[in-house]
Amino acid sequence: MSTAPSSKKILIVEDEKDILQLVKLYLEKEGYRTVAAMTGTEGLRLVKSERPDLVILDLMLPELDGLEICKKIRTARETALLPIIMLTAKAEEADTVVGLELGADDYVTKPFSPKALVARVKALLRRVERSQEEGPPRYLYGDLVMDLAKHEVTLNNREVPLTAKEFGLLEHLLRNSGRVLTRDVLLNAVWGYDYYGTTRTVDVHIRRLKQKIPLLNDAIVSVKSLGYKLKERDG
Known part of the structure; x- marks a missing residue:
């Protein structure tokens, strides 16, 4: 309403x-x-x-x-x-x-x-x-599906085990598909505003996401001096 x-x-x-x-x-x-x-x-x-x-x-x-x-x-x-x-x-x-x-x-x-x-x-x-x-949406990206209600990610109908931080990072990338996200934005969105680690943490988790989900190898691009962007895609 x-x-x-x-x-x-x-x-x-x-x-x-x-x-x-x-x-x-x-x-x-x-x-x-x-x-x-x-x-x-x-x-x-x-x-x-x-x-x-x-x-x-x-x-x-x-x-x-x-x-x-x-x-x-x-x-x-x-x-x-x-x-x-x-x-x-x-x-x-x-x-x-x-x-x-x-x-x-x-x-x-x-x-x-x-x-x-x-x-x-x-x-x-x-x-x-x-x-x-x-309400909680489902994000579709090719054969990748993120179901927020179930807190589940599947690729080709097979569940991909992700840590809480990997899940949060992927959710933020999918929600902002096509938009450049700085490392600071990602760090604060996923780890919290009071987190005292470095932006290097984001790079490490991006690398792990790519290892677990090969589809993301070319999909997540590094934008020099800024951060990362998930390429826009239909479905």
Whole structure:
């Protein structure tokens, strides 16, 4: 059952006052509750204290930029799945790509139509709701099947024994298929934000996954200086 828009809280982090007020106005006209920040530091504080349902995040901000905020949101377990729409200027295209790699769900280029932004917000929240309603999913990747309800991975209908960390790592890769995930993001998502090991741990577990599931040898690619990506695949 869908939740009414009025129950959804949107955090807007934008240092241009006119844009901030315009976005706020259009969202509130649609029944959303809004909270706002004009600096990166304040935005990150509100992510933690207000627990918004979605963040609209400007790329260029004073004190802490949008990329750094996006990274911090994605590496904290309690906010790892928080939907993020990034606002960028056309000249910041390269940074937009990095933002998507760090985990932003969508981006809008300035100047933009407030109505179009609200439509993106609605679409992203609907996608999140559908995902939550469907419950624990099954991930299919060729002949590989991950069943979260059974906590089981099979390849060609034969179960593959994985440790808890290997299972968590594979789940995160499958859930973000096609997206570059940094070692820090993987480390914090699977081992936890308070884990004090090194990112070398991720490399070791990726190697073990490839040994246990040969299908992943070519499917998981290393992205230089960043991390890993599971190639997108149909089925």
